Amino acid sequence: MQTQPLAGVTVLDFGQVYNGPYCGFLLAQAGARVIKVESLIGETLRARGEKASSTFPFSFLNTNKQSITLNIKSADGQALLKRMVRDVDVVFENFAPGTMDKYGIGAEALRAENPRLIYASSTGYGNAPGPYRDYLGMDITLQAMAGVMSITGEEGGPPLKTAAAFADFIAGTHLYAGIVSALFARAQSGEGATVDISMQDCVLPTLATALGSYYVADQQQPQRGGNRHPGRALAPYNVYSAADGHVAIICIREGHWRKLSEAMGNPSAAEDPRFATMADRAANMDATDALVNSWTSERTRAEITEIMQHHGVICAPVNDLNDVVNDPHLAARGTIEKRPHPTLGEIAQIHTPLRYRDIDPPALTDPPKLGAATADILAEFAGVDDAELKRLRDNGVV
Numbered sequence: 001m002q003t004q005p006l007a008g009v010t011v012l013d014f015g016q017v018y019n020g021p022y023c024g025f026l027l028a029q030a031g032a033r034v035i036k037v038e039s040l041i042g043e044t045l046r047a048r049g050e051k052a053s054s055t056f057p058f059s060f061l062n063t064n065k066q067s068i069t070l071n072i073k074s075a076d077g078q079a080l081l082k083r084m085v086r087d088v089d090v091v092f093e094n095f096a097p098g099t100m101d102k103y104g105i106g107a108e109a110l111r112a113e114n115p116r117l118i119y120a121s122s123t124g125y126g127n128a129p130g131p132y133r134d135y136l137g138m139d140i141t142l143q144a145m146a147g148v149m150s151i152t153g154e155e156g157g158p159p160l161k162t163a164a165a166f167a168d169f170i171a172g173t174h175l176y177a178g179i180v181s182a183l184f185a186r187a188q189s190g191e192g193a194t195v196d197i198s199m200q201d202c203v204l205p206t207l208a209t210a211l212g213s214y215y216v217a218d219q220q221q222p223q224r225g226g227n228r229h230p231g232r233a234l235a236p237y238n239v240y241s242a243a244d245g246h247v248a249i250i251c252i253r254e255g256h257w258r259k260l261s262e263a264m265g266n267p268s269a270a271e272d273p274r275f276a277t278m279a280d281r282a283a284n285m286d287a288t289d290a291l292v293n294s295w296t297s298e299r300t301r302a303e304i305t306e307i308m309q310h311h312g313v314i315c316a317p318v319n320d321l322n323d324v325v326n327d328p329h330l331a332a333r334g335t336i337e338k339r340p341h342p343t344l345g346e347i348a349q350i351h352t353p354l355r356y357r358d359i360d361p362p363a364l365t366d367p368p369k370l371g372a373a374t375a376d377i378l379a380e381f382a383g384v385d386d387a388e389l390k391r392l393r394d395n396g397v398v
Helices: 019-029 055-061 075-087 107-113 139-145 166-189 199-216 254-263 278-283 285-296 301-311 321-325 328-333 374-382 386-394
Strands: 010-014 033-038 065-069 090-093 118-123 193-198 237-242 245-250 314-317 336-341 345-350
Touching (some): 010 075, 019 033, 019 055, 019 065, 019 090, 019 118, 055 336, 055 345, 065 374, 075 107, 075 374, 107 118, 118 166, 139 199, 166 199, 193 199, 237 285, 245 285, 245 301, 254 278, 254 301, 278 285, 301 314, 374 386
Parallel strands (some): 010 033, 033 065, 090 118, 118 193
Antiparallel strands (some): 237 245, 245 314, 336 345
C-alpha cells in the first residue's frame, strides 16, 4: 500500500488566486488533508460565471481539497477558527499584510491555541520590518519591483513582464518548502513555527545571470536583448525561425558549437574566425544568428529538434498552448491528465511535479463546491452540533 509523504497532516488553506492555492495543491498532492477556508462568497479565483476566465485556474489549483466557508470578520468566525486550530497542523494564507492580525487570528493568536501549529504566510514583501512591508503585491508588481521587467523585452523597447505568473507560483513553491521544513523541525523539537515568505525574496535568485552581467560590466544595467543572452556573452543563444514556427537553441560550450555546425552540415563554421570562440561569436552575434537562422528556417520544428537531439545540441521547439496541453512527454509522465469539466469540456489538469519512486500521486478529484464540507468539518474540529450550525448560518458566520 502506498503512503503519501504528508499523510496524516491536516492543513487549513486560506489561499487566494495562485500563490496560496498552488501551495495547497502541492500539500494535497503530497497526501495532506487540505481544508480550503473561504469567505461566504468564495475566494477571489472562484468563478462567478459559467465560463469566467478564472474557471480553469481554479479547477487547476484546487483539486484534492475540501471547502468550508467562514466569516473571519465576525467574532463567532474568529472563535470557531481558534477552536479548529487546536487539532490541525498547518494554517497558511497569502492575504494582504496584517489581515489575519487585524481580526485577532494571526500567527501569535493561533499558535497560543496550539503551540505545535505551523503558521505560514506569503506576502509581497514579507512580514519582517522593512520599508515595503505593507505594500500590496501581485505578480506584475513583483516582476517590476524585483527587477525582472527591467531586463525583459526587446533592445530599445519598454520593460515587459512575462505572461507566465512565475512570481506567484515561485512564491507558492517556497511557501510549500517553508511549511514542509517547519514540519520536519517540529518532528525533532515538538514545537511549531511561524513561516514568513516574501515574494520579492523568492524572485531575486532568478536574476542570477542578469546580476552576473551587471557586476562584470562594472555595475552597469545590461540592455534588454529580447531572447538573447542578458549579458551578450553567449551565442548562439536565441529563438530562430522554423518553417512552421520557431525553435530555441543555445550553445554554452565550445563543443556545443562544433556539434551545431555539424548538425547544420556546415562543419567549417567552427573554424571560421568570426565564430571560432564564444567571444568571437558574441562579438559577431548578428552574423552568428543569421547563419543559424538560415538553416533552421528551411526545416520544421520537429525536423530541427530531431537533428539537434541526435547531435547533442541544446534545442527545443517553441510550443504553443495547444502543443503544451497535448504534450506526449507530459502525458507519459502523468503530469497532465485530461478530465471532464462541467462548463469547459475536457481540460488538461496537472499532477504534482514532486515525485517519489514507487509512490504514485493521488488520483485527482474535482475542485470542491463552495462550503460543501462546512458542516462535517466544523463538527469534527470544533464540535459544532446541528443547533449551533443553524445559528451560525442564520448569523452569516458560515
